[in-house]
Amino acid sequence: MNQALNGKRVAILATDGFEESELSVPRAALQKEGVEVHVISPEGKGIRAWAETDWGDTYEADKALADANASDYHALVLPGGLFNPDELRLNENALSFVKAFFRAGKPVAAICHAPWILINAGVVKGRKMTSVPSVAQDLRNAGVNWVDEPVMVDNGLVTSRTPKDLDAFNAKLLEELQEGRHSGQHA
Numbered sequence: 001m002n003q004a005l006n007g008k009r010v011a012i013l014a015t016d017g018f019e020e021s022e023l024s025v026p027r028a029a030l031q032k033e034g035v036e037v038h039v040i041s042p043e044g045k046g047i048r049a050w051a052e053t054d055w056g057d058t059y060e061a062d063k064a065l066a067d068a069n070a071s072d073y074h075a076l077v078l079p080g081g082l083f084n085p086d087e088l089r090l091n092e093n094a095l096s097f098v099k100a101f102f103r104a105g106k107p108v109a110a111i112c113h114a115p116w117i118l119i120n121a122g123v124v125k126g127r128k129m130t131s132v133p134s135v136a137q138d139l140r141n142a143g144v145n146w147v148d149e150p151v152m153v154d155n156g157l158v159t160s161r162t163p164k165d166l167d168a169f170n171a172k173l174l175e176e177l178q179e180g181r182h183s184g185q186h187a
Helices: 020-032 083-088 092-103 115-121 133-141 163-179
Strands: 009-013 036-041 047-051 054-059 075-078 108-111 151-154 157-160
Touching: 009 020, 009 092, 020 036, 020 047, 020 054, 020 075, 020 163, 075 092, 075 163, 083 115, 092 108, 092 115, 108 115, 108 163, 115 133, 151 163, 157 163
Parallel strands: 009 036, 009 075, 075 108, 108 157
Antiparallel strands: 047 054, 151 157
């Protein structure tokens, strides 16, 4: 356990259709380091994972989005999958929640298709990011310098491509969480 991370709280925002490993693996890595993790879903109910090629397990939510406040957390994790970010990028409450982390300069970590949420939140222009290749053009169109790397960090914004990059993603997430607020993080 990392003493510097003890007492930190991280929100994971997701809904049905998140890529299972992109929630479960970062959550386990954070908890192993003593970080308190809350899974937040729009309704506060259990959410069903997508496990590579079929529906996976249901994960209980700790809070409903309406009851979650970004000021209660030190960082935000956005798992990918195809269905989850497509749903959340159209949810105004989710977009407001995401923007609050950026306005406060807090670390945000997004993997796979999750940058779609960041595009709709209007927080990516001028950033250097990565994602699953199918989202690359969307990011470029939103003003991002897209790179094909396992992980990219830009002033507290951590992005990765796919589940195969989770080790690098988790390492940078923990590093950014330990560093705390980033003045270059912006909404």
